[in-house]
Amino acid sequence: MRIGQLAQSVGVDTQTIRFYERQGLLPPPDRQENGYRVYTEKHGEGLAFIRRCRILGLSLAEIHELQSYQDDPHQPCTAVNALLDDHISHVRSQITALQALEKQLVSLRASCNDDREVEACGVLAGISEGNMHQQ
Amino acid sequence: MRIGQLAQSVGVDTQTIRFYERQGLLPPPDRQENGYRVYTEKHGEGLAFIRRCRILGLSLAEIHELQSYQDDPHQPCTAVNALLDDHISHVRSQITALQALEKQLVSLRASCNDDREVEACGVLAGISEGNMHQQ
């Protein structure tokens, strides 16, 4: 299996595969005589794993960490669960921050309507005057 | 007022101020004979405006756009409001996406406890097997 086929089967760009290889997330595959990379089923699974992790919002560093656990299958999986717990709290704090931001933006937006000149715009005035509530 | 004082008064790094200047968000200030930048009150207001916009999550491009409106104060402020509306929907869709992600992560986490080996870890299995629900 060459890089293009692997890419298509997982739904990523060939560049991304080479990028993961350089980052140490995918093991360097064997090469044909002409230098083309040759991939196996294992590579496909590894790549799919990376992609699913990315969809879950994990960073490449976190994925690397998960891979290191996979390489040591008889350890307790405490660290895996802890990584996920950390990620969940990270996502939750992002949600909280964005909800606060949304409130702030909505209240700013309410301070204007479309029938004014820029000079009298409530939105711009609100930002300029800095009457922004914390967090 | 020199760059260090401006930076301290607004609470940013001096590097950030030079960066905004290069990006065209802050007008190039006058220089002393020795080349040091000299800032006025206006620069302070401009910088504070940028920072408040950043806190609201606006991109530098959006800030640039707002500044272009400020330079034309007798236009109607429709575009300002539209920019904010767009930003609000952007924030809302981020929230929605993160909430879906949180659900997914929590359900993944529920598939394991700490008393297993990595080999049997429900979390890793969940990711590897790809039984991930869309969005």
Next chain:
DNA sequence: TTAAAACTATATAGTAGCTATAAGGTCAAT
């Protein structure tokens, strides 16, 4: 058979918004 299309390779730069580092010039105080 040959020429074009489609694939592969590497290296490099760009994206966003800074932050950090290096290497140097300036200024006030000791």
Next chain:
DNA sequence: ATTGACCTTATAGCTACTATATAGTTTTAA
């Protein structure tokens, strides 16, 4: 005279790719 705090520019680093340039290889079609 030298230390320290400030200023200058230029450059690289961060994340996770994506795009571009340039070149070699394979496959397909005429």
